[in-house]
Amino acid sequence: MKINCLVVDDEPLAREGLAGYVQELDFLNLVGECESPLEAGTLLDQHTVDLIFLDVQMPKLNGIDFLKTIRNPPIIILTTAYPQYALEGYQLDVLDYLLKPITFDRFYQAANKAKAQWQLQQRAANSVTVAENVPVTSSEAKDDYFFVKVDHKYEKIALRDIRYVEAMQNYVVIHTEGDKYMTLVTLKSVAERLPDEQFIQTHKSYLVAKDKISSVEGNQIFIGQQIIPISRHYRESVMEALINRKLLKR
Numbered sequence: 001m002k003i004n005c006l007v008v009d010d011e012p013l014a015r016e017g018l019a020g021y022v023q024e025l026d027f028l029n030l031v032g033e034c035e036s037p038l039e040a041g042t043l044l045d046q047h048t049v050d051l052i053f054l055d056v057q058m059p060k061l062n063g064i065d066f067l068k069t070i071r072n073p074p075i076i077i078l079t080t081a082y083p084q085y086a087l088e089g090y091q092l093d094v095l096d097y098l099l100k101p102i103t104f105d106r107f108y109q110a111a112n113k114a115k116a117q118w119q120l121q122q123r124a125a126n127s128v129t130v131a132e133n134v135p136v137t138s139s140e141a142k143d144d145y146f147f148v149k150v151d152h153k154y155e156k157i158a159l160r161d162i163r164y165v166e167a168m169q170n171y172v173v174i175h176t177e178g179d180k181y182m183t184l185v186t187l188k189s190v191a192e193r194l195p196d197e198q199f200i201q202t203h204k205s206y207l208v209a210k211d212k213i214s215s216v217e218g219n220q221i222f223i224g225q226q227i228i229p230i231s232r233h234y235r236e237s238v239m240e241a242l243i244n245r246k247l248l249k250r
Contacts (some may be wrong), residue, residue: 002029003118004048006041009033009055009079014100018053018079021107027115037066049074051114053098056080067092075114093168093205120182121171123150130176146193148174148181155181159198163223164195167209175226202238204229216242 005019005028007224015033022030031047034040036058043049054076068078076092081100095117096110147154161176167187174181174190191199191207201207202221212223219235221228230238 001122002027003028003050003115004031005051005053006031006040006043006049007033007053008035008037008058008066009053010058011055014055014079017102019109021102021104022053024104024150025108025111026135028111037061037063040066041069044070050118051075051077053077053079057082064092067094075117077110077114099135117168120173120180123182143193148183150181150183157181159194162194162199162209163212164226164228165194165199167205198239200238202234203229204233210242213242 009015022028032043054063076094077096079098144160163175166173171182172185215222219230
């Protein structure tokens with residue numbers, strides 16, 4: 001099965017270039033090319049689209065504003081000549097950010113990232129975690145593990161192995177030390193299974209294991225090489241829980 005993708009860009013040469021790249025990869029299927037978000041909106045109503053290569057700077061309605069109007073957006077890869085949109089795109093759960101001029105090797109890297117996420121979504125389509133269906137009791141809340149149903153079997157996840165949990169559109173991805181598990185549940189349902197003394201929410205889309213944090217800089221948390229955002233809404237509670245109470249002062 002191929003990934004249905006859409007190219008949205010007001011520049012004809014940019015559309016042509018991306019369309020050519022898409023046709024080079026056998027796991028991508030080009031559903032259409034659109035010169036405006038309005039045209040793309042109509043096409044989304046008519047076809048199943050799994051992935052959009054979306055330009056940012058377009059007349060009348062830019063890509064960022066268009067993305068905010070999509071109720072259940074597919075996988076999004078932004079394409080633009082302006083790096084200042086990267087942070088806002090990241091906050092909207094954009095998968096990747098391609099700066100123009102886009103080379104094929106950079107496109108190939110982003111496309112493979114999209115393929116990996118799409119495959120996880122397919123696996124998760126029939127997956128339901130125990131946490132979504134079983135109410136939490138006071139004794140259960142003390143458990144040091146829970147189960148996730150993946151590919152018709154239940155995978156045991158130890159809390160000590162969780163690095164962070166990421167909400168991604170209609171899915172949640174649980175990142176552990178050695179693997180990641182995608183499932184159709186809410187971030188809230190996962191949070192209910194995680195003890196507050198071990199995990200903290202840093203953003204509407206992220207829960208982080210406190211003991212896996214290596215550093216905090218500005219509005220970002222680092223877990224090894226992984227960067228997790230801290231939103232303005234959660235910044236005060238994050239700084240109090242992670243820094244203020246633990247800061248060594250002279």
